[in-house]
Amino acid sequence: MLMRAEQSNLLIIDVQERLAPVMSDPRRVIRGCGLLMRAAQRLEVPVIASEQYPQGIGPTIFDLREWLPPEGAVAKLHFSCADEPALLDRLTAGRRRQVVLAGIEAHICVLQSALGLKEKGFDPFVVTDASASRRPENETAAWERLRQAGIPTVTVEMVLFEWLRAAGTPAFKELVGLVK
Template sequence: MLMDHARDVLLMVDVQEKLAPVMDDPRRVLVNGQRLMKGAALVGVPVLVSEQYPKGLGPTMIDLRELAEPDAFLEKTTFSCAGEPSILRRLEQLGRPGVVIAGIEAHVCVTQTALDLHRMGYATRVVRDAVSSRQPESQAAALERLARAGVDLVTVEMVLFEWLGDARHPAFKEMQKLIK
């Protein structure tokens, strides 16, 4: 099934000040996270941003924080976003069956979130070029595991173009700028 701007939610997982800098290639996660968040805004996809224990790990990185609405930020202590009742409530309130996931760490919070949401019946996609772990091996293992479990692995460009659906979409030219 294709991703659809009318059916999806973008979930940015734990891209926080004390966690992001120690990831493998954190700039890739930030740049591609920005592309996803800006693209979501262009086509009306709601954005949720989880923060793992922000008192200890700090807030979401400013690169992403400035792109989200204040009520988009949801604190958690569970590794899986699906283990946090406030996040599940927000997903249910949005009433969208698809969740596109990006963030860190790929092998912990991203994987646990994706597996749980997939099990719960959400059309779950993990954006492979917008996730990271401290060790590349951990990220590779996570992506392999997710694929075996039936979670779709996608790229930023796949997400953005599927959300558009047609080159005649009013946001097409703005979306192209995000990719170039």
């Protein structure tokens, strides 16, 4: 199953000021999420972002704030975005069934969100090189569990090129420079 821009939502999970710096590779996550958010904006893919208990963990990290939707991120207490009514409302508003997920922590909020969204009838894809946990072994366990559940794990470039679908377009010319 291919990811299609016109059928996708991008869900950025909990890439926050006090949480991101303690991940196993925070720059990889921030770079990957930034690339996805810029591509989504250019290709008119709705971007939805969550913040786990922002009063304690802080807002979305500064590097990504400019790419947040005008309505901002949705605060949550549930680990799974699928259990937060405000997030589900945003995901169902456009009637898009594909959800590309990235963020932190891979083995907690990203994993539970992907599993929960699949249960609710969405087609989730988890971007491994834009997601992380504090410990690499937790990331590895998350990727294995997702695969066992039939949820595809993908990379930033896989998402970008599947959303683009063809070379030579103005969008391709603009976005290909982001990955080179």
